[in-house]
Amino acid sequence: MFCPMICSEIHTGMGSSKNYPISLPPRVNPSMLSLILDYCRFHQVPGRSNKERKSFDEKFIRMDTKRLCELTSAADSLQLKPLVDLTSRALARMIEGKTPEEIRETFHLPDDLTEEEKLEPLKNTTDDPRIRLLNRLYARKRKELKERERLKNVDVEEEEHVDDRSVDDLLSFINGGNGDSKGVRTSKNKKKNRRRKDQLKNASSSCAVSSNNTSASNNVEIHKEESNGLDSMHQNVTIHDHVLHNMVETLKLQDVEDDSFAPEDEFDEGDIDDEIDPAMQEKIDREVEDFARRLNSDWPERMQEILSLGKGRRYSRLDHDGEDI
Amino acid sequence: MDNVLGRDFISDLPQSIIETILTKLPIRDAVRTSILSSKWRYKWATLTQVEFDDRCVTLSNDKVLVENNLVKFITQFLFLHNGPVHKFMLTTAYLQSSPEIDQWLLFLSRKDIRELVLELGEQEWFRAPSCLFSCRKLTRLELVRCELDPPLTFKGFLCLKYLSLQQVLIAPDAIESLISSCPLLESLTLSYFDSLALTIHAPNLKYLCLEGEFKDICLENTTLLVAISVAMYMTDDIAEHFEQSSSCNFDKFLGGVPCLERLIGHIYFTKYLSIGNDLGKLPITYCHLKIVELYQVSFEDMKEILVVLRLIVNSPNLQELHISVSNNNGSSNTTAAAEAPDLDFWEKECPSGCMFKQLKTVKMTDMFGIPHEMDFIKFLLGNSPVLEIMSVAPSVYVTEGRLNMLIELARFRRASAKAEIIFIQD
Numbered sequence: 001m002f003c004p005m006i007c008s009e010i011h012t013g014m015g016s017s018k019n020y021p022i023s024l025p026p027r028v029n030p031s032m033l034s035l036i037l038d039y040c041r042f043h044q045v046p047g048r049s050n051k052e053r054k055s056f057d058e059k060f061i062r063m064d065t066k067r068l069c070e071l072t073s074a075a076d077s078l079q080l081k082p083l084v085d086l087t088s089r090a091l092a093r094m095i096e097g098k099t100p101e102e103i104r105e106t107f108h109l110p111d112d113l114t115e116e117e118k119l120e121p122l123k124n125t126t127d128d129p130r131i132r133l134l135n136r137l138y139a140r141k142r143k144e145l146k147e148r149e150r151l152k153n154v155d156v157e158e159e160e161h162v163d164d165r166s167v168d169d170l171l172s173f174i175n176g177g178n179g180d181s182k183g184v185r186t187s188k189n190k191k192k193n194r195r196r197k198d199q200l201k202n203a204s205s206s207c208a209v210s211s212n213n214t215s216a217s218n219n220v221e222i223h224k225e226e227s228n229g230l231d232s233m234h235q236n237v238t239i240h241d242h243v244l245h246n247m248v249e250t251l252k253l254q255d256v257e258d259d260s261f262a263p264e265d266e267f268d269e270g271d272i273d274d275e276i277d278p279a280m281q282e283k284i285d286r287e288v289e290d291f292a293r294r295l296n297s298d299w300p301e302r303m304q305e306i307l308s309l310g311k312g313r314r315y316s317r318l319d320h321d322g323e324d325i
Numbered sequence: 326m327d328n329v330l331g332r333d334f335i336s337d338l339p340q341s342i343i344e345t346i347l348t349k350l351p352i353r354d355a356v357r358t359s360i361l362s363s364k365w366r367y368k369w370a371t372l373t374q375v376e377f378d379d380r381c382v383t384l385s386n387d388k389v390l391v392e393n394n395l396v397k398f399i400t401q402f403l404f405l406h407n408g409p410v411h412k413f414m415l416t417t418a419y420l421q422s423s424p425e426i427d428q429w430l431l432f433l434s435r436k437d438i439r440e441l442v443l444e445l446g447e448q449e450w451f452r453a454p455s456c457l458f459s460c461r462k463l464t465r466l467e468l469v470r471c472e473l474d475p476p477l478t479f480k481g482f483l484c485l486k487y488l489s490l491q492q493v494l495i496a497p498d499a500i501e502s503l504i505s506s507c508p509l510l511e512s513l514t515l516s517y518f519d520s521l522a523l524t525i526h527a528p529n530l531k532y533l534c535l536e537g538e539f540k541d542i543c544l545e546n547t548t549l550l551v552a553i554s555v556a557m558y559m560t561d562d563i564a565e566h567f568e569q570s571s572s573c574n575f576d577k578f579l580g581g582v583p584c585l586e587r588l589i590g591h592i593y594f595t596k597y598l599s600i601g602n603d604l605g606k607l608p609i610t611y612c613h614l615k616i617v618e619l620y621q622v623s624f625e626d627m628k629e630i631l632v633v634l635r636l637i638v639n640s641p642n643l644q645e646l647h648i649s650v651s652n653n654n655g656s657s658n659t660t661a662a663a664e665a666p667d668l669d670f671w672e673k674e675c676p677s678g679c680m681f682k683q684l685k686t687v688k689m690t691d692m693f694g695i696p697h698e699m700d701f702i703k704f705l706l707g708n709s710p711v712l713e714i715m716s717v718a719p720s721v722y723v724t725e726g727r728l729n730m731l732i733e734l735a736r737f738r739r740a741s742a743k744a745e746i747i748f749i750q751d
Contacts, residue, residue: 069334100361109364
């Protein structure tokens, strides 16, 4: 019959009178029970055609997601296998083919995986040098993110501190204009960027050493050389350096990903953008445009300079940082 | 970003329900749930039923790329999987014979695999590694397009209940011993074998499905068989073999199946059964036989008609009968006159007072209207007291004889007051 649990309870003599009620499992509440009774009452009538049963089922599962989950849970605790199958299929349909954001919204799931975990490769290294490079970059990224996390917490504390100051201080803060505020931020970013730059320098040097074969790694090399070369020319524009690195890395990561990372495509797409928060993003965009304009103005000469500079730097870097792999 | 605690209503459902839901998703979507939230990170990794097919990877025109991607996906999945794998299904047109498949099978043989379904591509047939034969707990094995070579030390799949081999290269004695060494075998399907002569020992066998070129089938010790479906293809040397055969095929095949409930025979099955000396008068009664479907029956061959008669006369509880007439009768209209002397065969062969007490539905299709066919219908109509439907459909090749057929049908006496004769005009 339909419901083994209730059947077995009846056999043990329960349910025959008010004094010996069949105690329902905790996951079954009254509204669920009435739904389940509706379901059973419909389906136990023998004369119905399959078509009728199917259309009843379709209509039956039209309810909001929360209730559907509760119903699944209740049906499972009552061991009503046909109903569990029906509701599970409905829930599966809600998951199939949707983006992670859509699924999180449907079920109100917390987006509590850290960026790091989302980026963490759910796979093992193979012999493909590009995959090795990618994993190395991921490792760097993870470190960066940890740094950023730490610094963010530090910053948050500092900023909160700032907000507690007197009105005068605030006024002077505001009246100091954009220069000051930017200055404040720049210094903080400079701190982060310097650290990041060092890591990336190491990364690029190790790339240069070990992965000579693939064009992808060569591209990364050149870009890094380029930006590091530029850096030497523009000592105070460390933000742009950092920005360019980020953009380049982002782009490169998306290039290097091919279909072989199919299971990861979905993991990474939305999330690479998420790492920079919106306010910062705008700022970065503005600065990138600015920088691009400057670049394009005298590009050919710059190119020569950079390449010649870069070559020299590369070899020297190898000597110093060779052991940082 | 949704960080409202307590509103998440799916993640805390019991793992068995989550598994049920994830199993109803294509496997790629199931793996993707790992980035939904921290609780979902590894819910997919304990799935015990996994099904891979070509939808797991993005398809493109580059076959090698698709094949490589599929291999990578499956390998990565298995490597990250945690816990037993009870069911593994792989259906692909791209992947053929690849060393990775051997590794997967080795991996699965250590994970208590119970159901294994492999349907691979068409080019180079996969040769099953010996680790396949060490999957002790297999209950279900389905293989399409591969080579099987059981090692000498192989003692059988002791838990196997369902075996299906389609287009599998295996030595004839190997397959016989494979079948007989699986004591719990309940369902056997063999498709597209070449010239197989087979003796089947399977004491627990209930469902048998054979399709291909079989030279000889002998059912020994299959007393629990409930349903049989056979499609016998004919090639020239099998036809020769048929001519030369001296043993009675009917007895060899249907001699030891007293519990039979359903019999379906396609293509040359009835002809196959008709071969043999003395269409043995072995007194077998098929008490449980309820449904008989025979296709491509040639009503010009007396022996085939005798086979049909013998079958239905010995099935007192027969409820449904479908007979489809063979196309080879197309040229029969001219020889119909020559058959006239045999027309009293019906009185001779049919025991008098033979009643089909449970027969309710009869369907005759692809009919040509030759005398033997009409007499058969007459015989059925006259001896089926509870008949409800007699459906007659002429063959598409019959263009002019339809009206005559209908006139004859209308004249036949009916033993059942409820009988309807339905003539299908398509």
